[in-house]
Amino acid sequence: MILEGAMLQVKEGMEKEFEEAFREASTIISSRIGYISHELQRCMETEGKYLLLVRWESIEDHTIGFRQSAEYKEWKSLLHHFYDPFPVVEHFQTVSLM
Numbered sequence: 001m002i003l004e005g006a007m008l009q010v011k012e013g014m015e016k017e018f019e020e021a022f023r024e025a026s027t028i029i030s031s032r033i034g035y036i037s038h039e040l041q042r043c044m045e046t047e048g049k050y051l052l053l054v055r056w057e058s059i060e061d062h063t064i065g066f067r068q069s070a071e072y073k074e075w076k077s078l079l080h081h082f083y084d085p086f087p088v089v090e091h092f093q094t095v096s097l098m
Contacts (some may be wrong), residue, residue: 001036003092004054004062010082013065015048025078028071029054034061052087059091 010018022040029035036055043049056062066072080086 001094002059002062003055003094004056004089005092006052006087006089008050008052008059008083008087009085010050011084012048014082015042018050021078021082024029025075028075028078029066031038032061032066032071034058034065034067062091 010057019040026038029038034057036057038054041053042053043051054062066075
């Protein structure tokens, strides 16, 4: 399993609209091959800051299967205009569990 992580900074005053759009976009990502689960967390200290975590079976399921799909274009149109700055997306592998 691969964990995709992205810190999202949403433009001021657009948080509610972003959360609504994200609920709609969730149906897009969850339908993709290799998708396992995802969660969106709202930061308690910094307004407009969110943490997106997506679990994929492989990195290619995200970088090729999702990012190169027609559905990704819809995801982008729903969400990318909310971000400033545009987020860095990174991928992680489990080293240790407790």
